Amino acid sequence: MAETDPPVPELQTLSPALYDVGQFAVLGAGLALLAYLLYAVVSRDEVSARYRPSAHAAICLAGVATAAYALLLLDWDTGFRLVDGSYRPTEEARTTEGTRYVDWSVTVPLLTVELLAVCSVAGTAARRLRASTMAAAFLMILTGYLGAQVVDQGRDRLALVVWGLVSTAFLGYLYVALIGAVRRSLPTMGPEAAASLRNATTVLLASFGAYPVVYAVPVFADVTPAWFVTMQVGYSVADVVAKVGFGVLVHKVAKLRTAEDVAAGADTHPEPVWSANVRESEAVPPVPGRRPAGS
Template sequence: MENMENLFSYSSVQYDIINHVLVLGVGAMMSGLAYFIMTIKDSSPRYRLTSVISSVVMVSAALILFNQQQSWQHAFAWDGNKWNPSATTFSNGFRYVNWSIDVPMLLTQLLIVLGVSGAAFRRRWVGLVVAGILMIYTGYVGQFYETTDITKLLIWGAISTVFMIYICYIVGISIAETNVSMPPKAARLAKALFWLLVVAWTLYPIAYLIPWLSPTPNGMVARQILYTIADITSKVIYGVMLGQLATRLSAAEGYEPARESMKSVIYGRD
């Protein structure tokens, strides 16, 4: 996959920004991993799987972003003035490999924390996972055309976005249905989680469209920044908020370690 990043030469500033942003992504994922391991016992056993899943997501994302950062370093050579393309190519395709692992897990842990169970869980899980995989791989196909046929990039991107909207709709319904039985502060956190997901996931199609919106070196810098911000938001921050929701629900159900944990946070007790 020859992404548009490989068509340009970059100034020292442009090259370094992308390199540093990718390192930031790796650091954020490793920090998230440490957090999820340390807080795993704050939630009752019925919710604890969410911290385990978040930890797996962190490892998966960190490995891919590290691969991206190393690939970026080998894809360009310094000539004393600019960073020029080398014989090695940089590919965003590895991000799609990562998303195909992480998106199903992120959606699964949401259903677990929301307490969706039985036939409803199976139905929603299948719908979300299938839509998630289709969202990722239709976008993946479009990436192959970004340097040769921008119309096909836009068509496949539009198809991918339809699946994204469907996922957000199902997530919204699931949160709305379970909100009525949650304590007020937990319900507000669940709503905030939904809007975080919508905003973070919207960054992905914007980054996807950069080859159409801004086919320039600065555009490529913006794309890597957007992708990495979206990854950090939709994985690390999302996972932290979901873990906090699990802790709040555990406390409301009388789980003592969760009650103790809630005493130490700045927003007080439920």
């Protein structure tokens, strides 16, 4: 790379303060995701089998994200060396953003599975919608990766714009498809579950919107060390909101819908369903040889 080339975003020399902020963001997000993974594992049986695919998707994405942040922390530790009072990048620093894109290529499709599993779309329509949103989510990440990392190491502004627009088109489809599924589902559930589902959808789609904003920074300006660290903080916060905040809200929807099904006699659950210290339904153990009403 010539001295006059625009700087590769990840290959920035950082002050000790900036290095520490980036490390804090990555470590903090990683620990939050680890805590959420443990929560998702121990709470999966709080919902009925009908909504348990949502819990399973949450466990999978939390596990992948936790592993990715462990690698990110390793990338951060090995990617910079303290020389004359500054942290200078090594070639390993290039893997920092690549690790994030690998993480997102798995976890973002799983986020769509997690949301759709508590919606009321069923049968063939549900399978088609799940497949199309997972594909759109993966292609959204892949095309963003091409612009941000592959073409001229993320320094080609035209490539950033073109691939960013393609990625945004897939994001637009996700907005339309997921909002449509949620709107069709709201009339089929009680007001508390509906409110929680709206909140979860708002959190997810708002956090999705944070990524294009950070992606667009190199389009309009060369990435300075301060901006590079700001990007790491922004991505880490968005990951926690999109995975942990959204996941807790979706789990609440699954519990409330489980309680509604039990109260209506449409399903059983071996333990009382609690939400925010409120008993939403009593325990109704399954009766051998008898199907729940409406099954």
